[in-house]
Amino acid sequence: MSERVYETDALDHRPNPGALRTVEDSKTSRRERFMTAGGILRLQRMAGNASVTTLLRQPLGLQRSAPVAEDASPGTGTAADAQLALAPPAVTTTAPMSAGAAVSQAPATAKTPEEVAGTKPLLRLHSSGVAVKELQSRLNLAGAKPSLNVDGLFGPRTQKAVRHYQAISGLSADALVGRKTWLALGVYKETRSNADKDRKAALDKITIDTVAHGSSTAAVAAAKTVQEQEWLNLDLVGLKQLDGLTIELHVIPHNKKMTDLDEFKALKGQTTFDGRLWDDVRGINMGKDGKKIRSAVGEEALIAIKGQASGYGPGFVTSHETGHALKNSLTATQLTTLTKLFSDRVKDHPPPAQSAADDADWLPPSWYTGANENEYMADSIAAYFSHPHSTAATTVTMYTPGWLAKNDAKMYAFLQTIF
Amino acid sequence: MTRRYTVYADDDKKVLEVSDQPGPLVSVSAPPPRPGQAPATHPFLSASAYDPFTEGTLRQILLKSTSFDDFLAKLREAGYRVVGQKNSGA
Numbered sequence: 004m005s006e007r008v009y010e011t012d013a014l015d016h017r018p019n020p021g022a023l024r025t026v027e028d029s030k031t032s033r034r035e036r037f038m039t040a041g042g043i044l045r046l047q048r049m050a051g052n053a054s055v056t057t058l059l060r061q062p063l064g065l066q067r068s069a070p071v072a073e074d075a076s077p078g079t080g081t082a083a084d085a086q087l088a089l090a091p092p093a094v095t096t097t098a099p100m101s102a103g104a105a106v107s108q109a110p111a112t113a114k115t116p117e118e119v120a121g122t123k124p125l126l127r128l129h130s131s132g133v134a135v136k137e138l139q140s141r142l143n144l145a146g147a148k149p150s151l152n153v154d155g156l157f158g159p160r161t162q163k164a165v166r167h168y169q170a171i172s173g174l175s176a177d178a179l180v181g182r183k184t185w186l187a188l189g190v191y192k193e194t195r196s197n198a199d200k201d202r203k204a205a206l207d208k209i210t211i212d213t214v215a216h217g218s219s220t221a222a223v224a225a226a227k228t229v230q231e232q233e234w235l236n237l238d239l240v241g242l243k244q245l246d247g248l249t250i251e252l253h254v255i256p257h258n259k260k261m262t263d264l265d266e267f268k269a270l271k272g273q274t275t276f277d278g279r280l281w282d283d284v285r286g287i288n289m290g291k292d293g294k295k296i297r298s299a300v301g302e303e304a305l306i307a308i309k310g311q312a313s314g315y316g317p318g319f320v321t322s323h324e325t326g327h328a329l330k331n332s333l334t335a336t337q338l339t340t341l342t343k344l345f346s347d348r349v350k351d352h353p354p355p356a357q358s359a360a361d362d363a364d365w366l367p368p369s370w371y372t373g374a375n376e377n378e379y380m381a382d383s384i385a386a387y388f389s390h391p392h393s394t395a396a397t398t399v400t401m402y403t404p405g406w407l408a409k410n411d412a413k414m415y416a417f418l419q420t421i422f
Numbered sequence: 423m424t425r426r427y428t429v430y431a432d433d434d435k436k437v438l439e440v441s442d443q444p445g446p447l448v449s450v451s452a453p454p455p456r457p458g459q460a461p462a463t464h465p466f467l468s469a470s471a472y473d474p475f476t477e478g479t480l481r482q483i484l485l486k487s488t489s490f491d492d493f494l495a496k497l498r499e500a501g502y503r504v505v506g507q508k509n510s511g512a
Contacts, residue, residue: 273478275449276471286453393457
Protein backbone atom coordinates (compact mmCIF):
# COMPACT_ATOMS: atom_id res chain seq x y z
CA MET A 4 0.00 0.00 0.00
CA SER A 5 1.13 3.49 -0.53
CA GLU A 6 0.17 6.03 2.02
CA ARG A 7 0.71 9.69 1.51
CA VAL A 8 0.08 13.03 2.99
CA TYR A 9 -0.51 15.80 0.54
CA GLU A 10 -0.24 19.50 1.08
CA THR A 11 -2.11 20.71 -1.93
CA ASP A 12 -5.45 22.02 -2.99
CA ALA A 13 -5.15 20.52 -6.40
CA LEU A 14 -5.26 16.79 -6.19
CA ASP A 15 -6.35 16.70 -9.80
CA HIS A 16 -2.74 17.32 -10.70
CA ARG A 17 -1.85 13.90 -9.52
CA PRO A 18 -0.37 11.46 -10.28
CA ASN A 19 2.63 13.64 -10.83
CA PRO A 20 4.64 12.94 -7.72
CA GLY A 21 6.83 15.91 -8.38
CA ALA A 22 3.89 18.22 -7.88
CA LEU A 23 3.26 16.89 -4.43
CA ARG A 24 4.79 17.78 -1.15
CA THR A 25 4.71 15.49 1.76
CA VAL A 26 3.97 17.22 5.00
CA GLU A 27 5.44 15.09 7.70
CA ASP A 28 8.24 13.02 6.37
CA SER A 29 9.29 11.27 3.26
CA LYS A 30 6.88 9.07 1.43
CA THR A 31 9.26 6.19 1.79
CA SER A 32 9.67 6.50 5.49
CA ARG A 33 5.94 6.84 6.01
CA ARG A 34 5.37 3.74 4.01
CA GLU A 35 7.86 1.91 6.11
CA ARG A 36 6.13 3.00 9.25
CA PHE A 37 2.85 1.92 7.85
CA MET A 38 4.02 -1.51 6.91
CA THR A 39 5.65 -1.90 10.26
CA ALA A 40 2.37 -0.99 11.84
CA GLY A 41 0.63 -3.50 9.64
CA GLY A 42 3.07 -6.14 10.73
CA ILE A 43 2.32 -5.40 14.32
CA LEU A 44 -1.38 -5.48 13.71
CA ARG A 45 -1.06 -8.80 12.02
CA LEU A 46 0.98 -10.01 14.94
CA GLN A 47 -1.81 -8.83 17.15
CA ARG A 48 -4.34 -10.70 15.06
CA MET A 49 -2.25 -13.83 15.36
CA ALA A 50 -1.25 -13.33 18.92
CA GLY A 51 -4.26 -11.67 20.38
CA ASN A 52 -1.85 -9.81 22.55
CA ALA A 53 -2.96 -6.24 22.41
CA SER A 54 -0.72 -5.29 25.26
CA VAL A 55 2.30 -6.34 23.29
CA THR A 56 0.97 -4.38 20.39
CA THR A 57 0.65 -1.30 22.48
CA LEU A 58 4.19 -1.60 23.65
CA LEU A 59 5.49 -2.22 20.18
CA ARG A 60 3.63 0.71 18.75
CA GLN A 61 4.88 3.26 21.17
CA PRO A 62 8.38 3.64 19.79
CA LEU A 63 6.91 4.09 16.34
CA GLY A 64 4.72 6.92 17.45
CA LEU A 65 1.70 5.01 16.28
CA GLN A 66 -1.52 4.45 18.08
CA ARG A 67 -2.87 1.23 19.31
CA SER A 68 -5.40 -0.05 16.96
CA ALA A 69 -8.52 -2.11 16.88
CA PRO A 70 -9.96 -3.16 20.16
CA VAL A 71 -10.10 -6.70 18.98
CA ALA A 72 -11.50 -8.98 21.58
CA GLU A 73 -9.62 -11.97 20.31
CA ASP A 74 -11.28 -14.60 22.38
CA ALA A 75 -14.75 -13.88 21.11
CA SER A 76 -15.18 -16.03 18.07
CA PRO A 77 -16.96 -14.30 15.22
CA GLY A 78 -20.38 -15.61 14.64
CA THR A 79 -20.78 -17.18 17.99
CA GLY A 80 -21.37 -13.88 19.60
CA THR A 81 -23.79 -14.12 22.35
CA ALA A 82 -23.66 -11.13 24.55
CA ALA A 83 -22.32 -13.19 27.38
CA ASP A 84 -19.60 -14.73 25.27
CA ALA A 85 -18.51 -11.45 23.88
CA GLN A 86 -18.53 -9.80 27.21
CA LEU A 87 -16.38 -12.48 28.66
CA ALA A 88 -13.97 -11.95 25.87
CA LEU A 89 -13.67 -8.33 26.71
CA ALA A 90 -13.19 -8.60 30.39
CA PRO A 91 -12.13 -6.46 32.04
CA PRO A 92 -14.06 -3.52 30.64
CA ALA A 93 -12.26 -1.40 28.12
CA VAL A 94 -10.30 1.49 29.50
CA THR A 95 -10.17 4.50 27.28
CA THR A 96 -7.23 6.77 27.68
CA THR A 97 -8.08 9.36 25.16
CA ALA A 98 -5.82 12.31 25.14
CA PRO A 99 -7.62 15.52 24.39
CA MET A 100 -7.95 16.32 20.71
CA SER A 101 -4.40 16.39 19.65
CA ALA A 102 -2.11 14.49 17.43
CA GLY A 103 -1.58 11.16 18.95
CA ALA A 104 -4.88 11.26 20.72
CA ALA A 105 -7.37 8.49 21.10
CA VAL A 106 -5.53 5.56 22.45
CA SER A 107 -7.97 2.92 23.30
CA GLN A 108 -7.68 0.07 25.67
CA ALA A 109 -6.52 -3.42 25.22
CA PRO A 110 -8.51 -6.45 26.18
CA ALA A 111 -6.81 -8.30 28.94
CA THR A 112 -7.38 -11.85 27.85
CA ALA A 113 -4.42 -12.34 25.61
CA LYS A 114 -3.29 -15.44 23.83
CA THR A 115 0.18 -16.26 22.79
CA PRO A 116 0.83 -16.84 19.08
CA GLU A 117 0.94 -20.57 19.49
CA GLU A 118 -2.40 -20.56 21.25
CA VAL A 119 -4.07 -18.64 18.50
CA ALA A 120 -2.50 -20.57 15.70
CA GLY A 121 -2.62 -23.75 17.66
CA THR A 122 -3.85 -26.24 15.17
CA LYS A 123 -1.14 -28.78 15.83
CA PRO A 124 -1.95 -31.70 18.09
CA LEU A 125 -0.16 -32.54 21.27
CA LEU A 126 2.22 -35.39 20.46
CA ARG A 127 3.96 -37.85 22.71
CA LEU A 128 5.46 -41.31 22.74
CA HIS A 129 3.31 -43.69 20.67
CA SER A 130 1.54 -40.90 18.79
CA SER A 131 1.29 -41.49 15.08
CA GLY A 132 0.14 -39.88 11.88
CA VAL A 133 0.83 -36.96 9.59
CA ALA A 134 1.65 -34.58 12.42
CA VAL A 135 4.33 -36.95 13.66
CA LYS A 136 5.79 -37.02 10.15
CA GLU A 137 5.93 -33.24 10.18
CA LEU A 138 7.54 -33.33 13.60
CA GLN A 139 10.18 -35.77 12.41
CA SER A 140 10.87 -33.68 9.31
CA ARG A 141 11.28 -30.56 11.35
CA LEU A 142 13.53 -32.28 13.85
CA ASN A 143 15.68 -33.49 10.97
CA LEU A 144 15.82 -29.96 9.57
CA ALA A 145 16.82 -28.78 13.02
CA GLY A 146 19.76 -31.16 12.91
CA ALA A 147 18.56 -34.27 14.70
CA LYS A 148 21.34 -36.80 14.99
CA PRO A 149 20.96 -39.50 14.08
CA SER A 150 18.50 -38.44 11.46
CA LEU A 151 14.99 -39.77 12.05
CA ASN A 152 12.97 -41.91 9.73
CA VAL A 153 9.94 -39.89 8.68
CA ASP A 154 7.51 -42.74 9.26
CA GLY A 155 4.85 -41.03 11.33
CA LEU A 156 5.51 -43.21 14.36
CA PHE A 157 6.53 -41.48 17.60
CA GLY A 158 8.91 -44.11 18.97
CA PRO A 159 11.83 -43.95 21.41
CA ARG A 160 14.20 -42.43 18.83
CA THR A 161 11.83 -39.62 18.06
CA GLN A 162 11.24 -39.18 21.76
CA LYS A 163 14.95 -38.84 22.38
CA ALA A 164 15.31 -36.33 19.55
CA VAL A 165 12.43 -34.28 20.93
CA ARG A 166 13.89 -34.28 24.40
CA HIS A 167 17.25 -33.17 23.07
CA TYR A 168 15.69 -30.44 20.91
CA GLN A 169 13.66 -29.13 23.84
CA ALA A 170 16.73 -29.00 26.03
CA ILE A 171 18.80 -26.99 23.57
CA SER A 172 15.82 -24.73 22.91
CA GLY A 173 15.44 -23.83 26.56
CA LEU A 174 12.20 -25.73 26.91
CA SER A 175 11.18 -28.25 29.48
CA ALA A 176 12.62 -31.53 28.20
CA ASP A 177 9.48 -33.55 28.80
CA ALA A 178 9.25 -35.07 25.31
CA LEU A 179 5.72 -33.76 25.01
CA VAL A 180 5.30 -31.83 21.77
CA GLY A 181 2.90 -29.07 22.59
CA ARG A 182 2.49 -25.48 21.59
CA LYS A 183 5.85 -24.25 22.76
CA THR A 184 7.72 -27.00 21.03
CA TRP A 185 5.77 -26.53 17.81
CA LEU A 186 6.47 -22.83 18.02
CA ALA A 187 10.17 -23.46 18.55
CA LEU A 188 10.14 -25.71 15.53
CA GLY A 189 8.94 -22.78 13.47
CA VAL A 190 5.46 -23.97 12.60
CA TYR A 191 3.64 -20.81 13.52
CA LYS A 192 6.34 -18.50 12.35
CA GLU A 193 5.88 -19.90 8.89
CA THR A 194 2.11 -19.57 9.04
CA ARG A 195 2.41 -15.97 10.09
CA SER A 196 4.85 -15.30 7.34
CA ASN A 197 2.39 -16.55 4.74
CA ALA A 198 -0.40 -14.46 6.18
CA ASP A 199 1.87 -11.45 6.12
CA LYS A 200 2.65 -12.01 2.50
CA ASP A 201 -1.03 -12.13 1.53
CA ARG A 202 -1.83 -8.99 3.45
CA LYS A 203 1.13 -7.14 2.07
CA ALA A 204 0.07 -8.03 -1.46
CA ALA A 205 -3.44 -6.74 -0.77
CA LEU A 206 -2.19 -3.60 0.94
CA ASP A 207 0.15 -2.85 -1.92
CA LYS A 208 -2.87 -2.44 -4.17
CA ILE A 209 -4.50 0.22 -2.02
CA THR A 210 -3.54 3.88 -1.73
CA ILE A 211 -4.48 5.86 1.35
CA ASP A 212 -4.08 9.61 1.13
CA THR A 213 -4.50 12.30 3.72
CA VAL A 214 -4.85 15.73 2.17
CA ALA A 215 -3.91 18.59 4.45
CA HIS A 216 -5.09 21.66 2.50
CA GLY A 217 -2.98 23.75 4.88
CA SER A 218 -4.33 22.19 8.05
CA SER A 219 -1.95 21.74 10.93
CA THR A 220 0.40 18.80 11.12
CA ALA A 221 -1.25 17.79 14.37
CA ALA A 222 -4.68 17.63 12.78
CA VAL A 223 -3.39 15.61 9.86
CA ALA A 224 -1.63 13.25 12.23
CA ALA A 225 -4.83 12.79 14.22
CA ALA A 226 -6.73 12.02 11.02
CA LYS A 227 -4.11 9.51 10.00
CA THR A 228 -4.29 7.82 13.36
CA VAL A 229 -7.94 6.98 12.83
CA GLN A 230 -7.31 5.96 9.24
CA GLU A 231 -4.61 3.59 10.37
CA GLN A 232 -6.82 2.16 13.05
CA GLU A 233 -9.64 1.35 10.72
CA TRP A 234 -8.26 0.66 7.25
CA LEU A 235 -5.19 -1.25 8.37
CA ASN A 236 -7.17 -3.47 10.65
CA LEU A 237 -9.41 -4.74 7.90
CA ASP A 238 -9.46 -8.44 7.39
CA LEU A 239 -7.76 -9.75 4.26
CA VAL A 240 -11.14 -10.28 2.58
CA GLY A 241 -11.97 -6.62 3.04
CA LEU A 242 -8.59 -5.47 1.83
CA LYS A 243 -9.09 -7.43 -1.36
CA GLN A 244 -12.41 -5.66 -1.94
CA LEU A 245 -10.46 -2.40 -2.08
CA ASP A 246 -8.11 -3.60 -4.79
CA GLY A 247 -6.92 -0.68 -6.90
CA LEU A 248 -8.77 1.99 -4.94
CA THR A 249 -7.47 5.28 -3.64
CA ILE A 250 -8.89 6.33 -0.30
CA GLU A 251 -8.71 10.05 0.34
CA LEU A 252 -9.38 11.83 3.59
CA HIS A 253 -9.34 15.62 3.26
CA VAL A 254 -8.78 17.77 6.31
CA ILE A 255 -10.79 20.98 6.03
CA PRO A 256 -8.77 23.83 7.58
CA HIS A 257 -10.57 25.50 10.46
CA ASN A 258 -10.50 28.82 8.63
CA LYS A 259 -11.87 27.52 5.33
CA LYS A 260 -15.20 26.23 4.16
CA MET A 261 -15.37 22.74 2.77
CA THR A 262 -16.66 24.15 -0.49
CA ASP A 263 -13.54 26.32 -0.72
CA LEU A 264 -11.65 23.14 -1.50
CA ASP A 265 -11.51 22.13 -5.13
CA GLU A 266 -12.79 18.63 -4.50
CA PHE A 267 -16.01 19.89 -2.94
CA LYS A 268 -16.65 23.21 -4.63
CA ALA A 269 -19.40 21.68 -6.78
CA LEU A 270 -21.52 21.69 -3.63
CA LYS A 271 -21.18 25.44 -3.10
CA GLY A 272 -24.57 27.02 -2.49
CA GLN A 273 -26.36 23.67 -2.31
CA THR A 274 -28.13 22.24 0.68
CA THR A 275 -28.29 18.87 2.35
CA PHE A 276 -31.58 17.03 2.41
CA ASP A 277 -32.05 18.05 6.03
CA GLY A 278 -31.60 21.69 5.15
CA ARG A 279 -27.99 22.55 5.91
CA LEU A 280 -25.90 24.61 3.55
CA TRP A 281 -23.05 22.43 2.33
CA ASP A 282 -20.71 25.41 2.61
CA ASP A 283 -21.16 25.27 6.38
CA VAL A 284 -20.99 21.51 6.76
CA ARG A 285 -17.72 20.35 8.28
CA GLY A 286 -17.28 16.93 6.79
CA ILE A 287 -18.54 14.60 4.14
CA ASN A 288 -18.52 11.07 2.88
CA MET A 289 -18.68 11.13 -0.89
CA GLY A 290 -18.84 7.38 -1.32
CA LYS A 291 -17.05 5.58 -4.10
CA ASP A 292 -16.58 7.33 -7.40
CA GLY A 293 -14.74 5.19 -9.88
CA LYS A 294 -11.50 4.21 -8.24
CA LYS A 295 -11.72 6.78 -5.50
CA ILE A 296 -13.30 6.84 -2.07
CA ARG A 297 -13.32 10.39 -0.80
CA SER A 298 -14.27 11.87 2.54
CA ALA A 299 -13.48 14.99 4.55
CA VAL A 300 -13.38 16.15 8.14
CA GLY A 301 -13.02 19.56 9.75
CA GLU A 302 -9.70 20.36 11.39
CA GLU A 303 -11.51 21.44 14.55
CA ALA A 304 -12.93 17.93 14.91
CA LEU A 305 -9.39 16.57 15.04
CA ILE A 306 -7.59 19.00 17.30
CA ALA A 307 -8.66 21.74 19.67
CA ILE A 308 -9.05 25.04 17.87
CA LYS A 309 -9.65 27.99 20.15
CA GLY A 310 -13.20 29.27 19.80
CA GLN A 311 -14.20 26.52 17.41
CA ALA A 312 -14.99 23.54 19.59
CA SER A 313 -16.63 20.90 17.46
CA GLY A 314 -18.50 19.35 20.36
CA TYR A 315 -17.79 15.87 19.09
CA GLY A 316 -15.74 13.32 20.96
CA PRO A 317 -12.10 12.75 19.98
CA GLY A 318 -11.80 11.27 16.53
CA PHE A 319 -15.52 10.71 16.16
CA VAL A 320 -16.19 12.46 12.86
CA THR A 321 -13.19 10.86 11.19
CA SER A 322 -14.12 7.46 12.53
CA HIS A 323 -17.75 7.88 11.52
CA GLU A 324 -16.98 9.02 7.98
CA THR A 325 -14.31 6.35 7.62
CA GLY A 326 -16.93 3.93 8.88
CA HIS A 327 -19.13 4.92 5.96
CA ALA A 328 -16.25 4.54 3.54
CA LEU A 329 -15.46 1.10 4.96
CA LYS A 330 -18.74 -0.14 3.54
CA ASN A 331 -16.85 -0.39 0.28
CA SER A 332 -14.79 -3.17 1.80
CA LEU A 333 -17.78 -5.40 2.42
CA THR A 334 -18.54 -8.39 0.26
CA ALA A 335 -22.02 -8.94 -1.14
CA THR A 336 -22.68 -11.45 1.61
CA GLN A 337 -21.53 -9.03 4.28
CA LEU A 338 -23.74 -6.31 2.83
CA THR A 339 -26.70 -8.65 3.05
CA THR A 340 -25.76 -9.48 6.61
CA LEU A 341 -25.57 -5.79 7.48
CA THR A 342 -29.01 -5.16 6.05
CA LYS A 343 -30.43 -8.00 8.10
CA LEU A 344 -28.63 -6.87 11.22
CA PHE A 345 -30.16 -3.44 10.92
CA SER A 346 -33.58 -4.76 10.07
CA ASP A 347 -33.56 -7.12 13.05
CA ARG A 348 -32.26 -4.43 15.33
CA VAL A 349 -35.02 -2.05 14.35
CA LYS A 350 -37.59 -4.78 14.81
CA ASP A 351 -36.28 -5.76 18.25
CA HIS A 352 -35.47 -2.27 19.45
CA PRO A 353 -37.47 0.38 17.56
CA PRO A 354 -35.34 3.54 17.56
CA PRO A 355 -36.79 6.86 18.64
CA ALA A 356 -37.91 8.57 15.49
CA GLN A 357 -38.45 12.18 16.32
CA SER A 358 -36.69 12.92 19.50
CA ALA A 359 -33.33 14.18 20.52
CA ALA A 360 -33.71 12.05 23.62
CA ASP A 361 -31.49 9.02 23.51
CA ASP A 362 -32.47 5.42 23.87
CA ALA A 363 -30.42 2.93 25.87
CA ASP A 364 -30.47 0.41 23.02
CA TRP A 365 -28.99 2.69 20.37
CA LEU A 366 -25.74 4.56 20.27
CA PRO A 367 -26.36 8.27 20.64
CA PRO A 368 -27.77 10.14 18.91
CA SER A 369 -30.24 7.26 18.88
CA TRP A 370 -32.60 8.66 16.28
CA TYR A 371 -29.63 9.08 13.96
CA THR A 372 -27.96 5.70 14.53
CA GLY A 373 -31.34 4.06 14.04
CA ALA A 374 -32.18 6.01 10.89
CA ASN A 375 -30.58 3.66 8.35
CA GLU A 376 -28.07 0.84 8.10
CA ASN A 377 -25.28 3.18 7.01
CA GLU A 378 -25.43 5.30 10.14
CA TYR A 379 -25.89 2.18 12.21
CA MET A 380 -22.68 0.73 10.81
CA ALA A 381 -20.71 3.99 10.93
CA ASP A 382 -21.59 4.69 14.56
CA SER A 383 -21.00 1.09 15.53
CA ILE A 384 -17.54 1.26 14.00
CA ALA A 385 -16.86 4.46 15.92
CA ALA A 386 -17.88 2.59 19.06
CA TYR A 387 -15.75 -0.41 18.13
CA PHE A 388 -12.75 1.91 18.02
CA SER A 389 -13.84 3.94 21.07
CA HIS A 390 -14.47 7.27 19.35
CA PRO A 391 -17.53 8.69 21.12
CA HIS A 392 -20.02 11.03 19.53
CA SER A 393 -19.59 13.44 22.42
CA THR A 394 -17.64 13.74 25.62
CA ALA A 395 -20.73 13.14 27.78
CA ALA A 396 -19.99 10.37 30.26
CA THR A 397 -22.86 8.16 29.13
CA THR A 398 -21.90 8.53 25.50
CA VAL A 399 -18.25 7.77 26.20
CA THR A 400 -19.33 4.63 28.04
CA MET A 401 -21.51 3.49 25.17
CA TYR A 402 -19.01 4.13 22.40
CA THR A 403 -16.83 1.21 23.40
CA PRO A 404 -16.39 -2.33 22.13
CA GLY A 405 -17.48 -3.50 25.56
CA TRP A 406 -20.84 -1.80 25.26
CA LEU A 407 -21.29 -3.15 21.76
CA ALA A 408 -20.44 -6.67 22.81
CA LYS A 409 -22.91 -6.52 25.65
CA ASN A 410 -25.73 -4.58 24.03
CA ASP A 411 -25.46 -5.38 20.35
CA ALA A 412 -23.62 -8.68 20.23
CA LYS A 413 -24.60 -9.40 16.63
CA MET A 414 -23.13 -6.16 15.36
CA TYR A 415 -20.06 -6.71 17.49
CA ALA A 416 -19.59 -10.18 16.04
CA PHE A 417 -20.11 -8.77 12.55
CA LEU A 418 -17.42 -6.15 13.09
CA GLN A 419 -15.10 -8.85 14.33
CA THR A 420 -15.42 -10.54 10.98
CA ILE A 421 -14.47 -7.30 9.23
CA PHE A 422 -11.55 -6.24 11.40
CA MET B 423 -48.00 -1.08 7.51
CA THR B 424 -45.27 1.45 6.86
CA ARG B 425 -44.70 2.15 3.19
CA ARG B 426 -41.05 2.35 2.24
CA TYR B 427 -39.52 3.31 -1.08
CA THR B 428 -36.06 3.56 -2.56
CA VAL B 429 -35.44 6.36 -5.03
CA TYR B 430 -32.87 6.06 -7.79
CA ALA B 431 -31.40 8.70 -10.09
CA ASP B 432 -30.97 8.24 -13.83
CA ASP B 433 -27.82 6.21 -13.44
CA ASP B 434 -29.54 3.82 -11.06
CA LYS B 435 -27.71 5.34 -8.16
CA LYS B 436 -29.64 5.13 -4.91
CA VAL B 437 -30.28 8.69 -3.77
CA LEU B 438 -33.04 8.38 -1.19
CA GLU B 439 -34.88 6.00 1.08
CA VAL B 440 -38.19 7.27 2.29
CA SER B 441 -41.08 6.02 4.41
CA ASP B 442 -44.52 7.42 5.10
CA GLN B 443 -43.88 7.72 8.84
CA PRO B 444 -43.22 11.19 10.19
CA GLY B 445 -39.65 11.34 11.37
CA PRO B 446 -36.12 12.55 10.82
CA LEU B 447 -34.52 13.70 7.61
CA VAL B 448 -30.99 12.38 7.37
CA SER B 449 -28.13 13.23 5.07
CA VAL B 450 -25.94 10.15 5.04
CA SER B 451 -23.13 12.05 3.33
CA ALA B 452 -22.90 14.77 5.94
CA PRO B 453 -21.55 14.23 9.46
CA PRO B 454 -23.98 13.45 12.26
CA PRO B 455 -25.53 16.38 14.07
CA ARG B 456 -23.53 17.89 16.83
CA PRO B 457 -24.24 16.52 20.30
CA GLY B 458 -27.57 17.66 21.64
CA GLN B 459 -28.80 18.87 18.30
CA ALA B 460 -32.37 17.82 17.56
CA PRO B 461 -33.14 16.08 14.30
CA ALA B 462 -34.67 17.86 11.36
CA THR B 463 -38.04 16.18 11.11
CA HIS B 464 -40.87 16.15 8.65
CA PRO B 465 -44.62 15.88 9.31
CA PHE B 466 -45.48 13.23 6.73
CA LEU B 467 -42.32 11.28 6.00
CA SER B 468 -38.90 10.25 7.19
CA ALA B 469 -36.02 9.81 4.80
CA SER B 470 -32.31 9.25 4.36
CA ALA B 471 -30.51 10.86 1.42
CA TYR B 472 -27.42 9.20 -0.02
CA ASP B 473 -25.98 11.40 -2.73
CA PRO B 474 -24.66 14.86 -1.79
CA PHE B 475 -25.11 16.20 -5.29
CA THR B 476 -28.83 15.48 -5.50
CA GLU B 477 -29.81 16.26 -1.91
CA GLY B 478 -30.57 19.91 -2.61
CA THR B 479 -32.84 19.03 -5.52
CA LEU B 480 -34.64 16.38 -3.53
CA ARG B 481 -35.19 18.82 -0.72
CA GLN B 482 -36.67 21.36 -3.11
CA ILE B 483 -39.08 18.73 -4.39
CA LEU B 484 -40.03 17.84 -0.83
CA LEU B 485 -40.67 21.45 0.09
CA LYS B 486 -43.13 21.71 -2.80
CA SER B 487 -44.95 18.49 -1.91
CA THR B 488 -48.26 18.44 -0.10
CA SER B 489 -48.36 14.80 0.92
CA PHE B 490 -46.31 11.62 0.86
CA ASP B 491 -47.91 10.43 -2.37
CA ASP B 492 -47.50 13.86 -3.90
CA PHE B 493 -43.80 13.71 -3.06
CA LEU B 494 -43.45 10.33 -4.76
CA ALA B 495 -45.34 11.62 -7.80
CA LYS B 496 -43.16 14.69 -8.04
CA LEU B 497 -40.04 12.57 -7.80
CA ARG B 498 -41.25 10.45 -10.72
CA GLU B 499 -42.10 13.56 -12.71
CA ALA B 500 -38.56 14.78 -12.13
CA GLY B 501 -37.20 11.59 -13.62
CA TYR B 502 -36.34 9.63 -10.52
CA ARG B 503 -37.17 5.95 -10.31
CA VAL B 504 -39.22 5.17 -7.23
CA VAL B 505 -39.29 1.54 -6.16
CA GLY B 506 -41.34 0.09 -3.30
CA GLN B 507 -39.32 -1.91 -0.82
CA LYS B 508 -40.09 -5.57 -0.26
CA ASN B 509 -41.99 -6.51 2.84
CA SER B 510 -43.22 -2.99 3.30
CA GLY B 511 -46.63 -1.58 2.63
CA ALA B 512 -45.41 0.00 -0.60
